[in-house]
Structures are given as structure tokens and as C-alpha cells.
Amino acid sequence: HLHCIARAPTASCPGCQMHKESVHHFLMVCPKYARQRATLGLEVGLRRLNVKYLLSEGKGIRATLKYIAHTKRMEQTFGDVNPPKEKE
Secondary structure, three states, rough: OOOOOOOOOOOOOOOOOEHHHHHHHHHHHHHHHHHHHHHHHHOHHHOOOOHHHHHHHHHHHHHHHHHHHHOOHHHHHHOOOOOOOOOO
């Protein structure tokens, strides 16, 4: 996906270098981020571990931003993507 928006030099996934990088690949299947994805699944629940939920529901979006931050995949391009602390 970053290649499509001119933020990466190639379309191949820099994590596994086996597949074309896409939103689905990065969030759901890239083997490099399996540990972070497991944490994401625990946070949102395995039944909600799908792209639609992660990118459209408040809790899913917040969890996705934490996942992205933990992978450090977007750090060089976008800096810190951790969501702001929740107000108590």
C-alpha cells in the first residue's frame, strides 16, 4: 500500500519479502508481525480480528494504531502513530 501512495520504493512487503504489501497483508497475514497480531487479537477479540472492524470501529481503530506502533513498520514514514492516551 505504501508503494501505491509513493511512500515506499517497491510493492513487496519489507517484513517478509515474500508477498506484495497491502493493508490486508500487513494487518492480517505477514509472518513478521505475528506476535504483534496476536496481541491485537487479544485486545479486540479474535471474532473482531478483520480489516473492516479494525479500520471502522473506534476500539478497532485505536487497537490498530497500537499494532502499527508496535510493529514499527510506519515509524520512518509517519513517526509515532501511537493513539493519544484515553481520558479518564
